[in-house]
Amino acid sequence: MSLAKDPELVTFKEIGLSISSQDLLLLGLWVVSTAKLQKVRHDVHSTTKDSRNFSFTRKTVPPLNYPDQRAPQRVIDLVSEIYDATQQRYSEFLGRPLSALPTRYAATAILHLAGDQETEGHLDYHPSANAYINVPSTGGHLYVAKTEQARTLEAVREDSHEVTPEPCTVALFDGSRFAHFVDAIPASATGFRAGINTSYWDPSRATSAQASHPRQTVQ
Numbered sequence: 284m285s286l287a288k289d290p291e292l293v294t295f296k297e298i299g300l301s302i303s304s305q306d307l308l309l310l311g312l313w314v315v316s317t318a319k320l321q322k323v324r325h326d327v328h329s330t331t332k333d334s335r336n337f338s339f340t341r342k343t344v345p346p347l348n349y350p351d352q353r354a355p356q357r358v359i360d361l362v363s364e365i366y367d368a369t370q371q372r373y374s375e376f377l378g379r380p381l382s383a384l385p386t387r388y389a390a391t392a393i394l395h396l397a398g399d400q401e402t403e404g405h406l407d408y409h410p411s412a413n414a415y416i417n418v419p420s421t422g423g424h425l426y427v428a429k430t431e432q433a434r435t436l437e438a439v440r441e442d443s444h445e446v447t448p449e450p451c452t453v454a455l456f457d458g459s460r461f462a463h464f465v466d467a468i469p470a471s472a473t474g475f476r477a478g479i480n481t482s483y484w485d486p487s488r489a490t491s492a493q494a495s496h497p498r499q500t501v502q
């Protein structure tokens with residue numbers, strides 16, 4: 284049985300990132316104004332099982348390499364800074380080299396609003412770190428399974444690492460091996476949860492059993 288390393292929450296400052304409050308506001312506004320609600324059918328995507336047939340996610344277009352729908356240049360620059368600053372530290376956390384992902388899914392912003400249910404439980408196709416721009420007053424915690432055997436959302440919830448997101452931090456965890464989900468946000472919460480998920484190419488994946496696992500979720 285393979286045990287998960289405890290997730291780490293590192294500050295932007297620790298990874299050499301300095302983002303002004305104005306730029307944070309810009310990023311948050313961009314996420315809120317452009318993220319689109321998408322239905323995730325659990326019979327199409329290979330998710331961890333839960334009692335629902337589908338769930339929802341709010342995503343922006345991937346801003347770094349989606350040529351048809353470019354975000355404002357300042358947003359692209361900020362997301363690029365987050366992407367690059369996270370890469371080395373995330374590689375150290377995982378203990379294996381990572382390179383930039385040349386696909387349109389290199390970075391995607393995810394939004395969770397008050398009243399949103401928990402997300403699907405899933406494995407990431409590529410190793411992904413979560414940078415937090417804004418968080419709600421309560422809820423929206425990240426749960427990461429402690430074992431690779433946890434394959435239902437309930438099992439993940441019962442035996443998991445819980446990460447409380449904080450603005451200007453990055454959650455590092457091995458989401459390509461350990462199932463995870465973002466918890467519901469109570470309707471009574473104030474504020475919203477906005478984050479940038481950054482995904483990287485893991486060369487070791489090409490020769491590991493993970494390369495053939497059947498899941499579909501990208502981040």
Ligand SMILES: [Fe+2]
Binds near residue numbers: 405406407411458463
């Ligand atoms: Fe994920």
